[in-house]
Amino acid sequence: MRRLLNLLRSKRGRMEQDLDRELRYHLDRRAEDLMKSGLSETEARRQAAVEFGGVAQVQEEVRDTWIWRWLDDRSRDIRYAFRTLLRSPGFTATAVLSLALGIGANAAIFSLLDQVLLRVLPVKEPERLVLLDWKGNPVSVNWGSGNLLSYPLCRDLQELDQFFDGVFCRHPTSAYLLTGQQPEPVSIEIVSGSYFRVLGVRPELGRLIDDSDDLRPEAHPVVVLSYNYWKNRLGGAPDVVGRKVLVNNRPMTVIGIAPAIFRGVDLGQGPALWIPAMMKRQATPEFNELFNRRAFWMHVFGRLKPGISAERVKAGLQPWFKSMLEADAQREGFPRVSEEQRRRYLASTIDVIPAARGRSDLRSRLEEPLFVLMTGTVLLLLLACVNVASLFLARAAARNLELTTRLALGASRGRITWQLLADSMLIALGGGLLGFLAAPAVSQVLLSFLSDDLSARIDQRVFVFTFLVTVAVGALCGLVPAFQVSRIALISSLKERARIAASGGVRLRKALVVGQVAFTLILLIGAGLFVRTLERLQTKGPGFASGSLLMFRADPVSNGYSDSNATQVMRELLAKLKDVPGVERVAVANSHLLTGGTSSSSMTIQSDKRIVTDRAVHYMRVSPGFFSTLGAQLVAGRDFEERDLRDRNSKETGSRSIIVSESFARRYFGGSSPIGHRLGFGNRPGTAANIEIVGVVRGFSRRNLRDEIEQAFVPFWDRDSGDGTFYVKVLGKPEAAFASIRAAVAQVDPVLPIVNMVTLDDQIDQSLTTERMLATLSSGFGAIALLLSVVGLYGVMSFVVTRRTQEIGIRMALGATRSTAMWLVVRDAVVMIGAGTATALPCVWALGRLVEAQLFGVRAVDGLTIAAASSLLALVALGAAMLPAWRAASVSPTEALRFE
Secondary structure: OHHHHHHHHHHHHHHHHHHHHHHHHHHHHHHHHHHHOOOOHHHHHHHHHHHHOOHHHHHHHHHOOOHHHHHHHHHHHHHHHHHHHHOOHHHHHHHHHHHHHHHHHHHHHHHHHHHHHHOOOOOOOHHHEEEEEEEOOOOOEEOOOOOOEOHHHHHHHHOOOOOEEEEEEEEEEEEEEEOOOOOEEEEEEEEOOOHHHHHOOOOOEEOOOOHHHOOOOOOOOEEEEOHHHHHHHOOOOOOOOOOEEEEOOEEEEEEEEOOOOOOOOOOOOOOOEEEEHHHHHHHOOOOOOOOOOOEEOEEEEEEEOOOOOHHHHHHHHHHHHHHHHHHHHOOOOOOOOOHHHHHHHHOOEEEEEEOOOOOOHHHHHHHHHHHHHHHHHHHHHHHHHHHHHHHHHHHHHHOHHHHHHHHHOOOOHHHHHHHHHHHHHHHHHHHHHHHHHHHHHHHHHHHOOOOOOOOOOOOHHHHHHHHHHHHHHHHHHHHHHHHHHHOOOHHHHHHOHHHHHHHOOHHHHHHHHHHHHHHHHHHHHHHHHHHHHHHHHHHHOOOOOOOOEEEEEEOHHHHOOOHHHHHHHHHHHHHHHHOOOOEEEEEEEOOOOOOOOOEEEOEEEEOOOEEEOOOOEEEEEEOOOHHHHHOOOEEEEOOOOHHHOOOOOOOOOOOOEEEEEHHHHHHHHOOOOOOOOEEEEOOOOOOOOOEEEEEEEOOOOOOOOOOOOOEEEEEHHHOOOOOEEEEEEEOOOHHHHHHHHHHHHHHHOOOOOOEEEEEHHHHHHHHOHHHHHHHHHHHHHHHHHHHHHHHHHHHHHHHHHHHOHHHHHHHHHOOOOHHHHHHHHHHHHHHHHHHHHHHHHHHHHHHHHHHHHHOOOOOOOOHHHHHHHHHHHHHHHHHHHHHHHHHHHOOOHHHHHHOO
16 A cells, blocks of 8 residues: 555656646747747746746646546545544544444344345355245145145156256254254254255265155155354364264264355254255154145245246246146045135145245244334434534534635635535544444344344445445535535625624524434334333233243153153153142143244034134144143133043044133124034034034233234143143242252153243243334434434534524613523424424324334324323423523623623
């Protein structure tokens, strides 16, 4: 860099010499011509100089055409701006910190927004990846969430080489992995043999799963480990390839390590290992429907052929898909369905969705909250910009004498504008640097609310974003004082320097304060809405007293037990837990509460007439005593008893009894009692409605605290139950019982893993992470915005007081009271606050749609929240205005009349 600067200086010196020689040459030639006409040498040179117009002026005009002259001017502007800012440390620190808050928050939110919504998969040509999805009625049993297809359908699609360069399928789940002394639950992906090949992923070590591992069920006991698991859990052992590990207590061989950059195709579900689809029975012993065309559990991706669009492939697939549906409907074993269901099945289509970013349930959950937070940070940044612009405007007014003098001495308005922009750019760069350095800490706070699979990654993309925002902010902050300078009337400014300096830009500064008030009120109202949502959900609760409850999951069947033996272990665990000192009640169910997942099905009700539910009913398998353990109230009928269990030796299948929620009873039975009526799972014509309703329970939350769903409960022990979640009610604090419960489980099986042991209160807190994140961060944004607005309003009111000191003195000399003098100042603040509030309210209404999906129990335009936020802002803002107003009222009339 120094060598380049020296080179530029050397070249400029040579050009200066050349310019000087050329100008002297022309002067000498003109002087010689004049001497030939009879003038003396002295007179000839004087006349030539007059005609030439001045050597220095010509030199300046020529230099203006040199690019480094422009660079030299800008460097002079920057050096001068740096010196002047150092002489005003209070102003500089306030402006830099204001922008650092806004820029840092935007950089942090953008880093997460980039990871969640913008990043494409780190694979070969990700723009050619598509996700295939069934649109219509698939007449299927689903296991998983979103965009599901069956494994046989994935194989059918692999044959369509006229559209795809390859097709693969995958299923995210969990398993128990044993590499040392104790098995641990890990995330895994079950994948087809084409998975890594189609993605174009190469191994870090060994080899990856390929088509040779996708031939015969249970014949390919191999796994590929993720780079993170290999490094963090196995210490990066170089001899890991070829090692045996136990997956669900089944031995498998490590054949390779995936590259560090690759963490699967599902954000938030970074797997520890990959297992071939042919080993599904070992990976998911509770659900083994590998070749069932009616079992939808896999996400199917394809890689488009070069030059073929997703729309073209979608259109081309429909004829094939229609013929496949017709052939499938004629197959033996196709379910018995109604004519309407068959028509909807045959009318189904296959969708082709661009999937450069993969697919993710986490992305779907976080998309709207992150956009809400990004909108909030943009508003905060705009508020910081307005605040700094107001500070610069005051500084420009204070420098009015300097600026008008420079204009009078010949400086152009453009040069003055560049000088002011240099000030704002230096402030913005300082704020941007501080904000960029603070962004990782802010991101870490955000990640505490989100997924462990995300990272506080501040990379070059975030740096470029921060730099662009910084430049835009610098330009925005500098344009306001530059605009004010462009309106300076030079003659009047020179005649009335002091008065102009005191009064310049007051209306513009008031307009900026109105904008600050509006932005602040929007952020305060948003914070109020999210805080009230969190409060409403916490007040609502799950529908039962959770203070003395804990839950944990046990999965003997995945630990190597047969189905019947696993069921026996679950019964032994239930009995052993009842004997633990301090345990009041124990029950077991098939799933965790408040974790988002649930099973659901349509139902057929046999009442006065046969009714099919108009939407899926969420159901759960529970043991006797489940409701009393939770404290959920039975409002009619009874709990499950041993007589409800079917004889395991008989050919009878399904459940004999069922308990439904109050909302289910109201929806489908109106005011009559459902007790004694019968229903069945399914909505097909042959569905047998032979399950008796024996009880009605008061509703409680299943998936999350927002739940308002119809529920049903069947006996847990109706079939082999080799895994489940135990719910334990204890005397005292639940945390104190963790050790004794672990000891009781160890007495049944010392190596049986206990998974997700947590108190119900902690589980409720975890289920509210998104709501708590929005409430916490929006409140923080609102507090910062309020502080910035108070600073801005105080500055303007102090400026107004200074400007009106003489006027106030004259009024008080003529008999005005102190309260009247204070009102003169406070009235301006009231007008600005009112104008800002009036500006904000339409914006709040317009932005309501952005946030309404995140609210609960409160409307987006809520009168109470708006009134509270407006009152808080008005109270704080008027408090900021009172100090300069009191100072104005305390001015001695004599001193005020002397004020200049």
